[in-house]
Amino acid sequence: MNLFIASLAFSVVTAATLSLAAVAFSLQFAVSNIFNLAFGAALTLSCYAAYFFFSIVGIEFWLAIGLAVLFSGLFAAGMSAFLVGPFIRRGASAFVLMIVTFSLGTIIDYGLDGGFRDNSFTLPFGGSSLAIHAGPFELSGAQLVVVALAVVMTAGLAALLHRTRLGIAIRAIVDNRMLAGASGVPTRKVTTVAWFVTGLVTGIAGLALAASTSTVNGAIGDNYLLLIIPAAMLGGLGSIWGAIAGSLVISLADNLWGVFVGTQYEVLIGLLVLMVVIMIRPGGLAGVISRGWGGT
Amino acid sequence: MAYYISTLLVLFVSYAILGLGLNVQYGLGGVLNFGYYLFFAIGAYVGGITALGSDKGRVPALFQEIYAWNLPVHLPYPLTVLSAVVVAGVFSVGVGLIVLRSVRDDFGALMTFVVFLTMFTLIGAYANLFNGYIGISGVPSPVSNPELWYPILALGWLAISWLLVGAVTRSPYGRVLKSIRERPDAAAALGKNVRHYRLSVFILGNCMAALSGALLIGFIGAWSPLSWQEAETLVVFSIVIVGGRGNNLGVVLGAAVVGVGINEAVVFLPAVSSDPGLIPSVQWVLIGIITIGFLWVRPRGLLPERKAKWPWIDSKPGEVSEGNLLRKLRKGEARK
Known part of the structure; x- marks a missing residue:
C-alpha cells in the first residue's frame, strides 16, 4: 500500500511537467486546428536555448532560464505567424500542415544536432538540499518547485483565458474563428499572441523536463511526445482541465505499471491509452471535440 | 567506382x-x-x-x-x-x-x-x-x-x-x-x-x-x-511531395532527386573535421526545408498529377452529347 501511495505522490510530480506540455499542445491544436508535430522539437529547443545562454554566452543561470522561456515563446509566435498561419490562410489541408510541422521538427532537431557540438549536457538546477520527507515518500526541492510552478502556470492560464479580454478573444477563436473575426476580433494577432503564450508554457515544460532528467540530449522532447499526445487526447483537446486530468491519469498509469508490472513494455502505455480514447471516447474526458471535421 | x-x-x-x-x-x-x-x-x-x-x-x-x-x-x-x-x-x-x-x-x-x-x-x-x-x-x-x-x-x-x-x-x-x-x-x-x-x-x-x-x-x-529514425519518414514524404503527389512517374523522379540526389550532393560538401556529425545534419535540415519550400511554392510537385481523362464521354465539338455537356458544365458555359 505504501508503494501505491508513493507512486501516487510521484505521479503528481511527473504529471506536473506533463500537464504543462499537454496544455500547450492542446491549446495550439484548439487555436489553429492543427497538430503541432514539431512540439517535441520545441521542447528540446528550449533546453538547448537555456544551455546556449548559460554555458556559451555565459549569462547568470536563472536569467538564462528566463531568456530561454522567452525565446521559446517567441519561437512559437513566429512559427504561427510565418509558417502555420500562411499555410492555413492558403487553405492547406490538415494533412499538409502536419507534414509542414513534421518537417519543421526535423529541421530543428538536426539543426540543434549540427549546431551544437555537445550531444548531451546538464542544466544545473540544483535544489536537492530542499528535499522534504512526508510519510513514506520523499520529494526533492526541484520536484516541489516544478509542482508549484505547474499550479501557478495553470492558474495563470485559466485566469488569462477566463478573466481577460485577450482570453475571451482566444476562446472565441477556438469556438469559431470566422464568427470571431466577423465580430471584430483581430484573429491573426490574437492567434499569434495565443501561440506566444503556449510557447512560454512549452519552454517552462521543456526546462522542467530537463530539471527532472539528469542529462539533456537531442531526443528528450520527441520521446516525451509519447506521453504528451495521449495525455492531451485523453483529456480532450482544447481543454486545460482535461489536459491536467489526462496527464494525471497517464502519469499514474505509467508509475503503477512501473511498480507492479515492471518497466518492461512501459512504453506501450501511451499507445494503449490513445487506442482506448480513439475507439471509445474520441472527444476525451472533457468531450470538446464533436464528431467529424472541425471540432473544438 | x-x-x-x-x-x-x-x-x-x-x-x-x-x-x-x-x-x-x-x-x-x-x-x-x-x-x-x-x-x-x-x-x-x-x-x-x-x-x-x-x-x-x-x-x-x-x-x-x-x-x-x-x-x-x-x-x-x-x-x-x-x-x-x-x-x-x-x-x-x-x-x-x-x-x-x-x-x-x-x-x-x-x-x-x-x-x-x-x-x-x-x-x-x-x-x-x-x-x-x-x-x-x-x-x-x-x-x-x-x-x-x-x-x-x-x-x-x-x-x-x-x-x-x-x-x-x-x-x-x-x-x-x-x-x-x-x-x-x-x-x-x-x-x-x-x-x-x-x-x-x-x-x-x-x-x-x-x-x-x-x-x-x-x-x-x-x-x-x-x-x-523518425526523420527517415520525412525523406519519403519529401520524395512524394517534390516528385508530385499522385503521379507515379513524378515519385520515381522524386526518388532520384531527393532520395539519391541530395544524399549524394551533401557528400561533396567540404567536411568539417572537428565536427563529423555536421554533414548528415545539414542533409536533414536541407530535406526539411525542401519539403516545406515545395509545399509552399509548388505544392503539386515537379510532375503534377494528370487530370483523369474519360475517353468514353469524349465526342466531336459542337455535337450534343454527354461529354460536351460535361465539358461545358465544367467551364461554366452551359447556362448561356
Whole structure:
C-alpha cells in the first residue's frame, strides 16, 4: 500500500511537467486546428536555448532560464505567424500542415544536432538540499518547485483565458474563428499572441523536463511526445482541465505499471491509452471535440 | 567506382518503391501515415532474419543466441522478400483497423506517429525481438556477384512494383480511391465503404514499404534502429511531395532527386573535421526545408498529377452529347 501511495505522490510530480506540455499542445491544436508535430522539437529547443545562454554566452543561470522561456515563446509566435498561419490562410489541408510541422521538427532537431557540438549536457538546477520527507515518500526541492510552478502556470492560464479580454478573444477563436473575426476580433494577432503564450508554457515544460532528467540530449522532447499526445487526447483537446486530468491519469498509469508490472513494455502505455480514447471516447474526458471535421 | 554506382542504383530502387507505396497511400487514397518507415524497417528485419536463419556458419556466433525466432533453416531468396511483405501486411491489418477508426482523419495520422514512436522504442529496447539497438548484421546477399547482379534484381522488383501501382491507379478500384481522397462523404453516399478502401490501401502501401526494406537489406546486409529514425519518414514524404503527389512517374523522379540526389550532393560538401556529425545534419535540415519550400511554392510537385481523362464521354465539338455537356458544365458555359 505504501508503494501505491508513493507512486501516487510521484505521479503528481511527473504529471506536473506533463500537464504543462499537454496544455500547450492542446491549446495550439484548439487555436489553429492543427497538430503541432514539431512540439517535441520545441521542447528540446528550449533546453538547448537555456544551455546556449548559460554555458556559451555565459549569462547568470536563472536569467538564462528566463531568456530561454522567452525565446521559446517567441519561437512559437513566429512559427504561427510565418509558417502555420500562411499555410492555413492558403487553405492547406490538415494533412499538409502536419507534414509542414513534421518537417519543421526535423529541421530543428538536426539543426540543434549540427549546431551544437555537445550531444548531451546538464542544466544545473540544483535544489536537492530542499528535499522534504512526508510519510513514506520523499520529494526533492526541484520536484516541489516544478509542482508549484505547474499550479501557478495553470492558474495563470485559466485566469488569462477566463478573466481577460485577450482570453475571451482566444476562446472565441477556438469556438469559431470566422464568427470571431466577423465580430471584430483581430484573429491573426490574437492567434499569434495565443501561440506566444503556449510557447512560454512549452519552454517552462521543456526546462522542467530537463530539471527532472539528469542529462539533456537531442531526443528528450520527441520521446516525451509519447506521453504528451495521449495525455492531451485523453483529456480532450482544447481543454486545460482535461489536459491536467489526462496527464494525471497517464502519469499514474505509467508509475503503477512501473511498480507492479515492471518497466518492461512501459512504453506501450501511451499507445494503449490513445487506442482506448480513439475507439471509445474520441472527444476525451472533457468531450470538446464533436464528431467529424472541425471540432473544438 | 562500380560498387558506388550499384549502391546508388539499389538506393534509388529502394526509395522509388518506398515512394510508390506512400504515393498509393497518401497520393491515391488520401491516408496519411507517419509510421510508414516502420513497415520498411519491419520488411528489412524480417527479410534479414529469414535470410540468416540460425544456421551455423552463416550467422555470426554473436547473434546465434539472440534471435527469438530461431528459424531452423534460412529461406531461399524470393521467399525472404515474400515473408517480409506478408509479416508487414499482417501487422498493417492490426494497425490499420485501429488507426482508421478515428473520427477525424488527422487523429488517425497522429496515431500512426505515436505507433511509430512506440514501436521504435520497443524494438530498440527489447533485444530478443530484433536484437535491440545493436540490430542484425551479416545478412547474406541472394546473388553471387552483388555488385553486378543485385542492382539488376532490384530494378526487376521496381518494374514489378511500377506495373502493380500503375494497374491499381488505372483500375476502377483506383478511381474509387481517388474519389474517396477528394470527397470521402460523397463516396460513402454512393455506397463505397470508405473504411475498407482506406484499410486496403494502407495495407498495400505498407507491403510495398516492406518489399523495399527487404530489398535494401539484401544489399547492405545490416539493419538497426539507427537506420530508421523518425526523420527517415520525412525523406519519403519529401520524395512524394517534390516528385508530385499522385503521379507515379513524378515519385520515381522524386526518388532520384531527393532520395539519391541530395544524399549524394551533401557528400561533396567540404567536411568539417572537428565536427563529423555536421554533414548528415545539414542533409536533414536541407530535406526539411525542401519539403516545406515545395509545399509552399509548388505544392503539386515537379510532375503534377494528370487530370483523369474519360475517353468514353469524349465526342466531336459542337455535337450534343454527354461529354460536351460535361465539358461545358465544367467551364461554366452551359447556362448561356
